[in-house]
Amino acid sequence: MKRLSWTRSIIYFVLFIITLAVLIPVLNLVAMSLSDPSRVKELTGLGVIPKGFSFINYEIILSNPLILKSIANSVFITIVGTFINLFLTSLMAYVLARTNFVGKKVVLLFLIAIMVFEPSMITEYLLMKDLNLLNTYASLILYKAINVYYLFILMRFFQEIPESLIEAARIDGAGHFRIFTSIVLPLSKPALATLTLFYGVYHWNEYFRATIYITDPNKWPLQVVLRQFVVKQDNTTMLSGMDMSAEMLASLDFGSLQASTIIIAIIPLLLLYPLILKYFTKGTMDGGVKD
Template identity: 65%
Template sequence: MRRLEGSKIAIYLLLFAFTLTVLVPLLNLLALSFTAPGKAYLMSGLDLIPKGFSTLNYELLFSNPLITGGILNSVWITVAGTALNLALTSMAAYVLARNEFIGKKAVLFFLIVIMVFEPGMIPEYLLVKDIGLMNTLTSLILYKAVNVYYLFILMRFFQDIPEEILEAARIDGAGHFRMYTRILMPLSKPGLATLGLFYGVYHWNEYFRATLYISEPSKWPLQVVLRQFVVRKDNTSLIGSQNLFDSSIPFDFASLQAGTIIIAIVPLLVLYPFILKYYAKGALEGGVKD
């Protein structure tokens, strides 16, 4: 028992150390974002308390239409894209996992080929251009509406549901749509929550294709704005030579960068605890009586 307790303590200490390596930089950015103008140079990489508390950085960020517009664009892309992803992926998983039809093996083989050999950027760009989706948020929402790898994951969840439950539903007169909506979907909440988190994080962090397909700054998602401001250190709105922030108001460029990063991170941190409750075991316990 002592050896077991000692190993647990060592594991907990190791996990705590890994947690600190992630948490300390995040808390430092948060403190830097609330640091008063003119005092950002006093902050070091391990400081967790602002040097003179001030909300000016967030007031400047939320007063800028490029930032607020980017937040709204990212929210719309994430919500609409994730909903479409889950709907199409779950329907395809139901058809492939719980039904037999002619050509099923050929379809599965085709999906595996798509997963292994993805099309290149040039054919994808030409397709988006030909169907008239350039400079639209729809091009980002429709991209990878069904991820084949996630499709196979959800198929495993559907296949794990006992056949006796579906057979009982068929005896009661349930059709495919009712079994899909009333049985498979509720019993697969952990899998749907997992894929929803994966799809949502992907859409929220999307910036590469947005830079290719969207040219109007007013349609940029938040990650593109973040890249222009933080990575490229571009203090212009890229609309002519207009400054991104009012130069008459004193501010620290580093503090504004930190505030922009925090704004981009917080929604995912807030969403995660609500999804975590669906990671529950034993959802099928008691569903089948032998």
């Protein structure tokens, strides 16, 4: 065993402190959400072990119809949205990567122009209004349905598929759509997995478009409800629609209820975190600053 040098030991220690700085604020909320409401006051801002143990905060949160509905909305938007993202992105990436047509250069230039100039949130809002898409999930699913940056990542991947495979299929009489579905897509599973996670995380975390496009609380995704609760401190909306005795209300700790809502919003990301790490790291290193 080689002994750690002084410099190394200091670095190991500093990195340890950094990871604590990331973890403690999160674990403190976990501890708060799992503490017994009557004892949660004993928990300090740095504590990571629940005082007492109780699922009551989660039971209350998950019996709130508004929150339950919003979780269902988020799951729906994330799944359908990601599917449509993948379909549109891969279709366009295939055409741009594997075919030659007049005006391809123009299309590529057009895409770059779109990347550098974003429309105003005002005119985007007015467009959704004109299309009668306000208060629909479609507005959230169609907004940024193709991310140009991800499109370019997928294009680069499609370009690396050996021409011989595609040539062979063409000789067997396969058309473009056939080649796309039975050769290019199956060969691109790692890239598609990366994009699924990119788009999926985007949809799950999206709150701003939902804040401005969706005014009907029953259609809100979880992030908007969470924002209402945690950022705007709106406890009335949070408790509406729930049958609770005055006694029960008095025993609640709002901080802990907020904490458990935050944790619920993080759980799907934590469950997928090993996959996210694997594919995001790869996708970012391949697509980010390219050498």
